Amino acid sequence: MSVESELPDSRKGEELVESSITEIAATTRGRSDRLEIPESVRPIRIDQHQLIVIGLVHVLAFLAFIPWFYSFTGVVMGVASIFLFALMGINIGYHRLLTHRGFSCPKWLEHTLALLGLCMLQGSPARWVAIHRLHHKHADKQPDPHTPSVSAFWGHVGWVFLRNREFYEVGNFEVYARDLLRDPFYARLEREFLWFWIYFLHAVLWLVGGCTIGWCRTGTFAGSIQLGCSLLVWAVFVRTVFVWHSTWAVNSISHLWGYRNYKTTDNSRNNWFVNLLAHGEGWHNNHHAEQVSASHGHLWYEFDLSWWVIRGLECVGLAKNVVRPRCWTAPDSAQQSAPPLP
Ligand SMILES: [Zn+2]
Ligand SMILES: [Zn+2]
Numbered sequence: 537m538s539v540e541s542e543l544p545d546s547r548k549g550e551e552l553v554e555s556s557i558t559e560i561a562a563t564t565r566g567r568s569d570r571l572e573i574p575e576s577v578r579p580i581r582i583d584q585h586q587l588i589v590i591g592l593v594h595v596l597a598f599l600a601f602i603p604w605f606y607s608f609t610g611v612v613m614g615v616a617s618i619f620l621f622a623l624m625g626i627n628i629g630y631h632r633l634l635t636h637r638g639f640s641c642p643k644w645l646e647h648t649l650a651l652l653g654l655c656m657l658q659g660s661p662a663r664w665v666a667i668h669r670l671h672h673k674h675a676d677k678q679p680d681p682h683t684p685s686v687s688a689f690w691g692h693v694g695w696v697f698l699r700n701r702e703f704y705e706v707g708n709f710e711v712y713a714r715d716l717l718r719d720p721f722y723a724r725l726e727r728e729f730l731w732f733w734i735y736f737l738h739a740v741l742w743l744v745g746g747c748t749i750g751w752c753r754t755g756t757f758a759g760s761i762q763l764g765c766s767l768l769v770w771a772v773f774v775r776t777v778f779v780w781h782s783t784w785a786v787n788s789i790s791h792l793w794g795y796r797n798y799k800t801t802d803n804s805r806n807n808w809f810v811n812l813l814a815h816g817e818g819w820h821n822n823h824h825a826e827q828v829s830a831s832h833g834h835l836w837y838e839f840d841l842s843w844w845v846i847r848g849l850e851c852v853g854l855a856k857n858v859v860r861p862r863c864w865t866a867p868d869s870a871q872q873s874a875p876p877l878p
Contacts, residue, residue: 571686574679574700581699589732590696590780593657597773609749610766613742617771622779623815625652627842631817634716635665638830639846639858647721655738656779660731661722666712667703671787672827675802682787685803692781692788743768782813790820797834798825806838816840822861829861836864 599605629649632638641649650661658664667681674680681700684691702708709717709726716722725731743764750763794805804824811818819832819840826834833840849855 571676571678571680571683573686573690573695573698574681574702576679576681576701577695577698583697583699587697589657593773593776596769597777599769600774604762605766605769607763607766607770609763610746610770613767614770614775617775618779619815621652621655621775622782623842623845624649625654626656626658626779626783627815627817628846629653630658630661630664631668632830632842632846634661635668636828638828639850639855641849641855645849645854650722651734654725654731654734656783657732657735657776658780658783660725662709662713662716662726663703665716666709669712670702670708672824675800675804675824676791677802682784683803684788684791688788688792691791692784696784739768739772742772782810783817785810786814786817786820790818794818794821796821798822800824811839816842826861828859830858831861834861834864 629646630653633641633646633649653661653664659667671680671682676683676685679702681702682691682695687694713722717726725734745764746767747760747764750760751757753759753763790805790807790810791803792805794807794810796805798821800821802824804821806819806821808818810820816832816839817823819834819838822834822838823829823832830846831840831843832838833843846855846858850858
């Protein structure tokens with residue numbers, strides 16, 4: 537009897553998922569230089585909540601291909617909402633403020649930025665911060681939760697669908713996000729999926745707002761419903777999917793392709809394409825080299841829109857203690873070509 541046939545059915549499923557991941561790793565990176573998936577992911581278990589929610593929102597985003605859901609207002613709102621929720625909520629709120637404390641601001645503004653981040657359905661602030669700090673601490677080594685050194689697929693989205701004990705043990709949150717959980721506002725968001733219901737509520741508000749505008753414009757029930765659904769699809773579902781992949785591209789593409797200004801101990805890269813998608817987050821090698829800096833662009837041509845928004849907040853007195861890079865010019869290592877991938 538083969539070893540495989542002795543495995544229970546559940547274990548066979550785990551083996552199947554794991555072999556799929558490692559197969560992709562072998563074809564994308566070469567079998568000898570890849571990392572194994574983190575130990576905290578074993579035994580392999582699908583995160584069903586993540587799978588269902590992320591799958592469902594992707595399906596709903598595809599409604600954008602049906603002409604009935606199109607409206608000029610919906611598309612404009614979809615683009616504008618990327619700047620509001622992704623740039624302000626994720627880049628500035630979750631990442632540069634809550635994770636790295638690259639600047640300080642009044643509590644009401646910090647909480648507002650966190651609420652905007654919640655509307656991107658990337659998890660609660662404490663969870664997001666804990667995962668990201670874990671990534672920085674062990675970047676491209678074990679137990680980095682989403683290194684593409686396992687495989688490009690794993691680094692982009694594979695890690696999202698498997699249950700990682702590091703993400704669910706309260707003790708880990710206390711290690712990596714203790715400062716956040718001391719604030720009752722963030723602690724409350726951990727209870728009863730409150731962060732998810734806030735996303736749900738904001739989606740309903742987009743629907744109701746669109747229906748109201750549609751009614752004012754057309755005075756008909758059909759026109760009202762059409763615009764409401766259009767805003768829901770474009771400004772919520774399409775935007776959510778677009779920003780998911782932009783954020784995941786920072787984890788995957790910016791650890792695989794691009795140039796390096798700094799000889800960091802990880803594979804982080806500066807990637808202009810990711811930077812276009814993620815408004816400044818693509819200068820990821822700069823960020824790994826100086827994690828607290830509120831600006832990720834260090835050279836004159838490394839445009840970082842998120843940084844200029846922080847500068848604007850600083851100019852009007854809403855951002856203080858803004859951390860700048862140690863130098864705004866290329867370090868000596870800038871001229872060196874990037875080392876080969878491990
Ligand atoms: Zn990174
Ligand atoms: Zn970071």
